[in-house]
Amino acid sequence: MTEHMQQFVRLPQKPPVKRGASERREDFGEIYREFDQPGAATQASRCSQCGIPFCQIHCPLGNNIPDWLKLSAEGRLEEAYEISAATNTFPEICGRICPQDRLCEGNCVIEKGFESVTIGAVERFITDTAFENGWVRPIRPRRERAASIGIVGAGPAGLAAAEALRRQGYQVHVYDRHDRMGGLLIYGIPGFKLEKPIVERRRLWLEDGGIRFHLNQDIGGALSFEALRGRHAAVLIATGVYKAREIAAPGSSLAGIVPALDYLIASNRKGLGDDVPDFESGLLNAAGKRVVVIGGGDTAMDCVRTAIRQDAASVTCLYRRDRANMPGSMREVTNARDEGIEFTWLAAPEAFLGEDHVTAVRAVRMRLGLADASGRQIVEPVAGSSFTIEADLVIKALGFDPEDLPGAFNEPGLALTRWGTLKVGSKDFMTALPGVFAAGDIVRGASLVVWAIKDGRDAAAAMHKYLEQRESFATAAE
Numbered sequence: 001m002t003e004h005m006q007q008f009v010r011l012p013q014k015p016p017v018k019r020g021a022s023e024r025r026e027d028f029g030e031i032y033r034e035f036d037q038p039g040a041a042t043q044a045s046r047c048s049q050c051g052i053p054f055c056q057i058h059c060p061l062g063n064n065i066p067d068w069l070k071l072s073a074e075g076r077l078e079e080a081y082e083i084s085a086a087t088n089t090f091p092e093i094c095g096r097i098c099p100q101d102r103l104c105e106g107n108c109v110i111e112k113g114f115e116s117v118t119i120g121a122v123e124r125f126i127t128d129t130a131f132e133n134g135w136v137r138p139i140r141p142r143r144e145r146a147a148s149i150g151i152v153g154a155g156p157a158g159l160a161a162a163e164a165l166r167r168q169g170y171q172v173h174v175y176d177r178h179d180r181m182g183g184l185l186i187y188g189i190p191g192f193k194l195e196k197p198i199v200e201r202r203r204l205w206l207e208d209g210g211i212r213f214h215l216n217q218d219i220g221g222a223l224s225f226e227a228l229r230g231r232h233a234a235v236l237i238a239t240g241v242y243k244a245r246e247i248a249a250p251g252s253s254l255a256g257i258v259p260a261l262d263y264l265i266a267s268n269r270k271g272l273g274d275d276v277p278d279f280e281s282g283l284l285n286a287a288g289k290r291v292v293v294i295g296g297g298d299t300a301m302d303c304v305r306t307a308i309r310q311d312a313a314s315v316t317c318l319y320r321r322d323r324a325n326m327p328g329s330m331r332e333v334t335n336a337r338d339e340g341i342e343f344t345w346l347a348a349p350e351a352f353l354g355e356d357h358v359t360a361v362r363a364v365r366m367r368l369g370l371a372d373a374s375g376r377q378i379v380e381p382v383a384g385s386s387f388t389i390e391a392d393l394v395i396k397a398l399g400f401d402p403e404d405l406p407g408a409f410n411e412p413g414l415a416l417t418r419w420g421t422l423k424v425g426s427k428d429f430m431t432a433l434p435g436v437f438a439a440g441d442i443v444r445g446a447s448l449v450v451w452a453i454k455d456g457r458d459a460a461a462a463m464h465k466y467l468e469q470r471e472s473f474a475t476a477a478e
């Protein structure tokens with residue numbers, strides 16, 4: 001099929017079909033269906049082929065969006081795939097879970113008078129089609145190099161780096177403390193945003209390309225960081241951020257108050273067919289319970305939507321700012337509301353009530369005040385406005401900070417920023433230790449998958465440069 005471009009004046013935005021809220025509450029399948037080929041081509045043809053494509057500027061990977069949209073509109077999907085894959089290691093994943101409303105689509109020029117091009121859905125369609133047609137070829141380096149590289153963390157940052165380094169011919173070994181690769185792609189993000197076979201498909205592809213995964217390997221635990229460094233010519237730390245922020249309120253240690261990630265990991269493991277005793281015992285299972293989730297980011301949205309799918313009696317999201325100031329993607333907030341989640345904005349927990357087990361949350365109304373030095377409005381409690389919400393399960397989703405890596409790795413030489421993230425050179429991605437690089441959330445703080453991929457790719461390029469320089473010094477010295 002051949003479509004002319006600039007069809008936005010004639011054709012309305014038509015995203016892929018979204019399953020109805022009552023249907024999707026019944027399972028953990030993705031909520032958007034795939035485009036069919038004519039649907040993708042038609043929607044791609046709405047692009048006006050801007051001279052200065054703001055979509056591309058606002059994509060962290062600088063994806064060449066106008067070109068792959070044009071090729072998709074013309075039905076030249078294999079070429080569209082080649083261009084898309086040149087800048088993005090996992091386009092089908094970003095197409096599913098990037099907050100496009102804040103990135104590419106939110107900056108699409110035609111949004112000035114029309115609705116944006118459905119960039120993410122087309123991106124996903126291109127690579128899913130490429131997989132179906134065998135266009136996603138295995139990684140086959142032109143030459144093998146003897147040097148081996150150790151990557152700690154099999155999340156998107158580590159995996160993107162692994163792919164890029166393997167393409168250069170390095171012997172790439174990825175270590176993770178979990179029993180599956182994927183990081184938050186596998187155990188954090190629920191299936192209704194990203195179905196797990198999509199991640200599994202990439203595992204097979206990476207392994208087929210010669211990347212070696214060492215799972216159940218806690219670096220700093222059974223295998224010391226020093227020993228790991230001894231094994232490899234260079235090391236990349238891509239361990240993410242996992243220290244959950246706590247709530248300092250009376251009663252916060254009552255049973256029935258659980259960290260968001262424990263809850264999401266249990267649900268994802270259950271979906272993957274694992275035995276999950278804490279799910280079976282009810283500890284990390286919302287079925288039949290009155291659930292209160294505290295927080296307003298992506299993690300909180302994933303928890304409320306998981307709880308509703310587990311057949312919770314009620315699900316309330318408590319957030320201290322208002323809807324406009326929620327850090328989570330607006331699209332996800334809308335999806336959550338449609339699925340029956342109740343939002344209590346401008347409210348914060350004051351205390352958790354109950355004898356041994358939580359029975360209620362006492363909350364206080366908040367109001368937005370003046371902006372602080374960062375430009376964000378401060379929030380302050382409204383005196384005498386306390387109220388109570390009954391709860392059998394409270395999920396804390398207040399965000400994550402970095403763990404103490406120098407301590408965990410017994411490596412005081414790893415320099416930190418004042419936020420506790422790893423300090424790296426802005427261009428060379430190297431930590432304070434020679435030959436040790438870092439990328440992803442552990443450098444940036446809790447962020448997005450697309451930024452982790454970008455950092456992983458950039459760090460890989462820097463590592464390659466470093467190793468080549470070392471090789472040429474060694475050759476010169478011979």
Ligand code: FAD
Pocket residue numbers: 097098099152153154155156157158175176177178182183184185188189193217218219220238239240241264298299302408439440441442446447448449450452
């Ligand atoms: P991670 O994905 O965290 O991977 C780090 C890996 O390192 C993990 O597998 C971990 O097991 C491993 N590791 C850590 N320490 C060690 C050790 N000592 N030894 C061995 N292995 C170790 N972003 C989006 O773009 N869209 C979303 O919809 C979205 N939803 C999210 C939902 C949730 C619930 C959460 C928590 C985050 C979400 N994010 C989302 C953010 C996104 O998942 C992260 O920004 C991204 O995964 C960071 O990638 P990373 O590779 O740096 O770290």
Ligand code: SF4
Pocket residue numbers: 058059060061062063065088094095098100103104105119120123450
């Ligand atoms: Fe948009 Fe994310 Fe794809 Fe970039 S990677 S084009 S931001 S969906």
Ligand code: SF4
Pocket residue numbers: 046047048049050053054055056065066069107108109110117119
């Ligand atoms: Fe096309 Fe929108 Fe990008 Fe312009 S900003 S090139 S219309 S997708």
